Amino acid sequence: MKNNVTIYDIAKRLGISPSTVSRVLNNSSHPVKQEVRERVLAAAKEMDYVLNAQARNLKKQMNPTVGVILPSIANPFYPSIVRGIEDEAMRRNYYIAISSCDKDPRRTDQYVQSMLEQNMRGIIAIYLEYLPQSLANYVQRGGQVISVVTDGVLCENAHNIVVDKVLEARQAVEHLIGLGHRRIANLMNELDSQLRRKRLEGYFTALKNAGIEIKKDYLYIYGQDIPAFGDESAESVKVGYELARKMLERTPEVTGILCMNDMMALGVIKALRENGRQIPEDYSIVSFDDLFFADCIEPSLTTMRVEKYQWGKAMARYLFEILENPGAESGTAMKVQKVLTPSALVVRGSTAPPRCEN
Amino acid sequence: MKNNVTIYDIAKRLGISPSTVSRVLNNSSHPVKQEVRERVLAAAKEMDYVLNAQARNLKKQMNPTVGVILPSIANPFYPSIVRGIEDEAMRRNYYIAISSCDKDPRRTDQYVQSMLEQNMRGIIAIYLEYLPQSLANYVQRGGQVISVVTDGVLCENAHNIVVDKVLEARQAVEHLIGLGHRRIANLMNELDSQLRRKRLEGYFTALKNAGIEIKKDYLYIYGQDIPAFGDESAESVKVGYELARKMLERTPEVTGILCMNDMMALGVIKALRENGRQIPEDYSIVSFDDLFFADCIEPSLTTMRVEKYQWGKAMARYLFEILENPGAESGTAMKVQKVLTPSALVVRGSTAPPRCEN
DNA sequence: CTGAAAGCGCTAACAT
DNA sequence: ATGTTAGCGCTTTCAG
Numbered sequence A, B: 001m002k003n004n005v006t007i008y009d010i011a012k013r014l015g016i017s018p019s020t021v022s023r024v025l026n027n028s029s030h031p032v033k034q035e036v037r038e039r040v041l042a043a044a045k046e047m048d049y050v051l052n053a054q055a056r057n058l059k060k061q062m063n064p065t066v067g068v069i070l071p072s073i074a075n076p077f078y079p080s081i082v083r084g085i086e087d088e089a090m091r092r093n094y095y096i097a098i099s100s101c102d103k104d105p106r107r108t109d110q111y112v113q114s115m116l117e118q119n120m121r122g123i124i125a126i127y128l129e130y131l132p133q134s135l136a137n138y139v140q141r142g143g144q145v146i147s148v149v150t151d152g153v154l155c156e157n158a159h160n161i162v163v164d165k166v167l168e169a170r171q172a173v174e175h176l177i178g179l180g181h182r183r184i185a186n187l188m189n190e191l192d193s194q195l196r197r198k199r200l201e202g203y204f205t206a207l208k209n210a211g212i213e214i215k216k217d218y219l220y221i222y223g224q225d226i227p228a229f230g231d232e233s234a235e236s237v238k239v240g241y242e243l244a245r246k247m248l249e250r251t252p253e254v255t256g257i258l259c260m261n262d263m264m265a266l267g268v269i270k271a272l273r274e275n276g277r278q279i280p281e282d283y284s285i286v287s288f289d290d291l292f293f294a295d296c297i298e299p300s301l302t303t304m305r306v307e308k309y310q311w312g313k314a315m316a317r318y319l320f321e322i323l324e325n326p327g328a329e330s331g332t333a334m335k336v337q338k339v340l341t342p343s344a345l346v347v348r349g350s351t352a353p354p355r356c357e358n
Numbered sequence C: 001c002t003g004a005a006a007g008c009g010c011t012a013a014c015a016t
Numbered sequence D: 001a002t003g004t005t006a007g008c009g010c011t012t013t014c015a016g
Helices: A007-014 A018-025 A034-046 A053-060 A079-091 A105-117 A133-140 A165-179 A194-209 A232-250 A262-274 A308-324 B007-014 B018-025 B034-046 B053-060 B079-091 B105-117 B133-140 B165-179 B194-209 B232-250 B262-274 B308-324
Strands: A063-070 A095-100 A120-126 A144-150 A159-163 A184-188 A219-221 A256-259 A284-289 A302-305 A333-335 A344-346 B063-070 B095-100 B120-126 B144-150 B159-163 B184-188 B219-221 B256-259 B284-289 B302-305 B333-335 B344-346
Touching: A007 A018, A007 A034, A018 A034, A053 B053, A063 A079, A063 A105, A079 A095, A079 A308, A079 B095, A095 A105, A095 B079, A095 B095, A105 A120, A105 A133, A120 A133, A120 A308, A133 A144, A144 A194, A144 A308, A159 A308, A165 A184, A165 A194, A165 A256, A165 A284, A165 A302, A165 A344, A184 A194, A184 A232, A219 A232, A232 A256, A232 A262, A256 A262, A262 A284, B007 B018, B007 B034, B018 B034, B063 B079, B063 B105, B079 B095, B079 B308, B095 B105, B105 B120, B105 B133, B120 B133, B120 B308, B133 B144, B144 B194, B144 B308, B159 B308, B165 B184, B165 B194, B165 B256, B165 B284, B165 B302, B165 B344, B184 B194, B184 B232, B219 B232, B232 B256, B232 B262, B256 B262, B262 B284
Parallel strands: A063 A095, A063 A120, A120 A144, A144 A159, A159 A333, A184 A219, A184 A256, A256 A284, A284 A302, B063 B095, B063 B120, B120 B144, B144 B159, B159 B333, B184 B219, B184 B256, B256 B284, B284 B302
Antiparallel strands: A302 A344, B302 B344
16 A cells, blocks of 8 residues: 555654654543644644555554454354444444354354464454364463353353253243143254253253153254355255254154244245145244244244344443453353343244144 | 563574574575574574564564455445455455544544555455545555445545445345336435445436336434444334334335345334234335344345455455555546456345236 | 654576 | 574564
8 A cells, every 4th residue: 555654754744753743643541732723633633644554553562353253254243243343343442353154163163263373352253163273372462362252162261141042942942832832843953062052952851841852853954064164144945944854754643843944934934834834724834033024024033032133232342341340250151141131032924733633 | 561672582582693593584585594493483482582563563564454444344235245254365464453533533544544644555444434534644645445336535645446336326226126016115224325325326327217207205314313333233124114113104005125134124014013914925125234133034035145255355455556566556446347256136035026916 | 843764574687 | 504683563562
């Protein structure tokens, strides 16, 4: 980039010292005569001065950017969260660096490493699946990490916000059981994440508590190892569609269906409709996330709501609080309630009592 | 951040010079004895050396990050594009900085300014509404800008990729006309963007070409100035819902509906359904974007497809090509075809010939 | 209130 | 093949 005017240039032009220029340009508390201040400001504008953030950050040994780690920005669950973080960051003149890590250790590691190299002050990690060495380094060097996790994958010395996925899945299934369903299928993506395994556990727990026999046949798991797909946005839909078709074939006696997320539910609904089944008359469906379309499609989805935008804001606020009050406790594993609005089931049109030919 | 080991520390420890360490760590082409190389690498690992990217970037006068400017990451149209850019950037060891600018001049300006200050080498701007002074500065200083725009808002000396929104809207309306519709409503968000105004123009053109009288009554525009809403993801749905209700009241004789995007269509469908109307029997709907749900909902949406992920990749590739071949032409306003896959109408279940009581 | 100067950590031209 | 050194542009301590 050409034409970079520095504070030295401004200083020279005005016959003053660079420090004075710096003080003015930074609104430093250090006193500067009003008249000088104005001349500096005028010169800066006239000369098209642009601050060199690299130099400043190097000197100040910090970078007002927070890293955001998530599976993929193309997964519709995340953008609203990110927007929440972004808005909260901007209020404080911070920036964010978003990283779609898929569940790829190498990708994750590379991103975290770069956050470390760039001296970013904090990281917000959402459903991080793989705990990279670089993240441990990051924390150890004094970087602050807020990590939203399902119980089990805690990051040592980070601020772990623990979301009880077992409970969430249990509640979803209990809703179906409460309606009278006994034959409940569970449609899942690969079991490649802790989150999904916990949901499976919740599914089992709910059935067990209700004295319902667990049938392996009712478990539908997208079997193949699908290679990380660039555009994650539509993948789940296809998975749901295929799993539902298989379900209709193998265990049509099912009446309730648990889906891993609203995207899958979309595919499930499509498959059922194509086969002439009614929802909720023939099949009840409950899922997770409450994406924007859950309320609009027919049938509307009974789903576990997450206040995504608010989550983002809250996580960011929490991080900044820690950054500003360095004394705070760390290495904690706190319940989600402490920081975020917990999820709650939103009952809509996709669930009803089971069909009668029980 | 504590414990920052520098190349000087490594050099001292090994009794060699910092430059040698630097050369090794950068895989410089400059020759270094194999044995020394190994010792450096070993020491770096052992001492937990982390590169200081700020220092390097300052020295090298560049920052391997590209800025991405868009209305809002929470708008479901953009995440897949971003993912495409991100993937292409990562292949080249670049990072991206995403900025939700709403259509807010101040926000936009602040973001671009920061990209300038951070010495980012390039910017990809998508449907930038307001051309900030900072962007002109950016270009003038040699920054490369790829800007996807509707004709009319060209950024001087940037690489403008011009999307013909007039044409797109015209084609959408022509589809309805081709099916036999004559009373076609246009449901729009505020006319606060060039993009929307161009779509309106396309709507008019199609009608005019077909010799259909333009009725102002068939134009439904979300009237109030809605304040920039943090979480944009659901806003359009509400708008569509409200506009459709108004339409049913004011001009129920309409048979075809043009929606600004799939989100709006979602709301429109909901409103029509609540009022007992059938789609496409009573009303045909055509919209834009082809979001992931367009194919799954009932009715499936006839909509203008944009290959979002591919667009992102292509824009990034284009930018990198320019960065690597500094000789390239600039200041151009090129047709979208040159870089991106143009949009195409995907005909699905939401459109059909008009009801007969014509 | 202002200025001089050191140095953040790195790279690269130049010297050896 | 290796080392010396001069900055990149900024902040900030310290001295005036």
